[in-house]
Amino acid sequence: MATVTQVGGPETVNFRFIAAIVAVATIGGFLFGYDSGVINGTQKGLEAAFDLGRLGIGINVGAILVGSAIGAFGAGRLADAIGRRSVMLLAAILFFVSALLAGAADNSTLFVIARIIGGLGGGAARVISPIYISEVTPAAMRGRLSSLQQVMIIAGLTGAFIANYLLAHFAGGSTAELWFGYLAWRWMFWLQAVPAIIYFVALLGIPESPRYLVVKGRDTQALQILARLFGPVDAARKVAEIRASLAADHHKPRLADLIDKASGRIRPIVWTGIGLAVFQQLVGINVVFYYGATLWEAVGFSESDALLINILSGTLSIAACLLAMALIDRIGRKPLLLIGSAGMAVTLAIVAFAFSTAATDASGAVSLGGSYGLVALVAANLYVVFFNLSWGPVMWVMLGEMFPNQIRGSGLAVAGFAQWIANAAVSVSFPALALSPGLSLTYAGYAAFAVISFFFVARRVNETRGRELEDMEG
Numbered sequence: 158m159a160t161v162t163q164v165g166g167p168e169t170v171n172f173r174f175i176a177a178i179v180a181v182a183t184i185g186g187f188l189f190g191y192d193s194g195v196i197n198g199t200q201k202g203l204e205a206a207f208d209l210g211r212l213g214i215g216i217n218v219g220a221i222l223v224g225s226a227i228g229a230f231g232a233g234r235l236a237d238a239i240g241r242r243s244v245m246l247l248a249a250i251l252f253f254v255s256a257l258l259a260g261a262a263d264n265s266t267l268f269v270i271a272r273i274i275g276g277l278g279g280g281a282a283r284v285i286s287p288i289y290i291s292e293v294t295p296a297a298m299r300g301r302l303s304s305l306q307q308v309m310i311i312a313g314l315t316g317a318f319i320a321n322y323l324l325a326h327f328a329g330g331s332t333a334e335l336w337f338g339y340l341a342w343r344w345m346f347w348l349q350a351v352p353a354i355i356y357f358v359a360l361l362g363i364p365e366s367p368r369y370l371v372v373k374g375r376d377t378q379a380l381q382i383l384a385r386l387f388g389p390v391d392a393a394r395k396v397a398e399i400r401a402s403l404a405a406d407h408h409k410p411r412l413a414d415l416i417d418k419a420s421g422r423i424r425p426i427v428w429t430g431i432g433l434a435v436f437q438q439l440v441g442i443n444v445v446f447y448y449g450a451t452l453w454e455a456v457g458f459s460e461s462d463a464l465l466i467n468i469l470s471g472t473l474s475i476a477a478c479l480l481a482m483a484l485i486d487r488i489g490r491k492p493l494l495l496i497g498s499a500g501m502a503v504t505l506a507i508v509a510f511a512f513s514t515a516a517t518d519a520s521g522a523v524s525l526g527g528s529y530g531l532v533a534l535v536a537a538n539l540y541v542v543f544f545n546l547s548w549g550p551v552m553w554v555m556l557g558e559m560f561p562n563q564i565r566g567s568g569l570a571v572a573g574f575a576q577w578i579a580n581a582a583v584s585v586s587f588p589a590l591a592l593s594p595g596l597s598l599t600y601a602g603y604a605a606f607a608v609i610s611f612f613f614v615a616r617r618v619n620e621t622r623g624r625e626l627e628d629m630e631g
Contacts (some may be wrong), residue, residue: 178364181356185248185249187352192313198342200247224273231277232244234570237567251278256346260507287303287557300486303557324341326342344392401522414563434579439610441600442541449498495546497551505540508540509604514598
């Protein structure tokens with residue numbers, strides 16, 4: 158065992174057990190990242206296979222987001238009913254089915270269905286993992302361990318970028334044949350089945366959330382798990398604290414708990430959670446994740462170079478997430494969000510300026526002259542760094558810990574649903590916006606949302622660093 162000191166006094170922590178649990182839970186983040194990033198290198202294959210135009214590409218790319226919105230909303234409620242681990246097991250199955258179907262799809266409709274299935278798993282995993290991790294880790298290290306989810310998401314994205322690059326390289330292009338007569342872009346989807354199986358098997362070896370068990374009245378089981386996590390003395394104390402933190406008129410968690418009984422209005426903490434979730438997407442981060450290869454090809458890079466740029470972006474993202482992990486429990490959540498908002502506003506403005514110099518030929522192809530292509534590339538990657546230093550990991554850390562126990566599942570359900578709706582709006586609209594009003598004004602719009610997010614955080618967000626989950630107020 159290892160000893161850590163946190164607010165409220167010293168306690169003995171079985172860090173190895175906690176680390177193992179968190180490592181398993183965050184495999185869902187890796188799968189979510191791979192599922193989000195794999196589409197980046199497959200769009201030429203989709204266009205050719207399904208004869209898609211701009212709108213068709215937007216629908217096929219954005220289909221995952223429909224499932225993710227439903228999965229995020231349903232997962233929070235389902236986790237309150239059947240448990241956090243059970244929902245993650247279901248997500249692993251959905252990832253596996255989606256990978257097989259997406260790679261085998263012979264028409265756009267089947268592909269969209271496959272991506273919606275994957276979205277259900279991704280939305281569920283993305284929402285439940287922060288809840289689960291926050292409920293099994295001590296406050297002193299909760300931020301760092303919860304941030305690991307974002308590291309794994311970026312690792313999944315980077316893994317998809319690397320897989321896309323290598324498969325396209327070996328085949329001679331994403332639309333060329335690879336193994337057994339199947340095109341390379343199909344194998345990009347099928348590879349996801351491997352980590353999905355690993356995720357499912359690994360989940361069978363970790364326990365259910367002790368806070369969920371207390372809510373369900375299964376105090377004995379919760380006590381056994383907490384004893385393994387924190388030792389028998391602190392385990393008994395924590396069970397009592399969890400029980401005391403629940404509403405005096407305790408009942409099964411429900412969406413109605415999000416409404417304050419005294420005023421009849423939605424609790425302010427819920428609006429804050431929704432705001433955090435929506436602003437994370439309105440800054441346009443998934444334009445880079447979903448359309449990065451297409452975007453860089455549009456301004457003159459080859460397909461191979463564009464895929465390599467994605468790998469560079471992914472590597473920088475991982476480094477930024479690791480830095481966020483080092484800082485989040487030292488300087489807090491709110492300062493990182495403010496730094497990220499300011500940095501993204503500046504870098505997005507530079508990208509917008511660079512694209513304002515672009516020339517468009519008769520076919521609609523965009524080109525950046527002189528050094529502006531390099532300026533756009535550097536600014537875009539700095540933007541990705543600022544996002545993953547702040548809003549990428551910190552938003553989900555806060556959503557996993559800012560809600561009181563009674564409304565945590567419901568609060569995450571609503572905020573997660575809002576996040577995916579915003580994600581879908583940005584991702585589906587980008588191909589059309591890139592044509593009119595153009596890339597420059599589109600990026601300027603994302604920069605404006607980054608500026609607004611700075612003032613939102615300054616005014617509405619309260620620091621949660623070092624506070625026990627049982628001390629959170631709604």
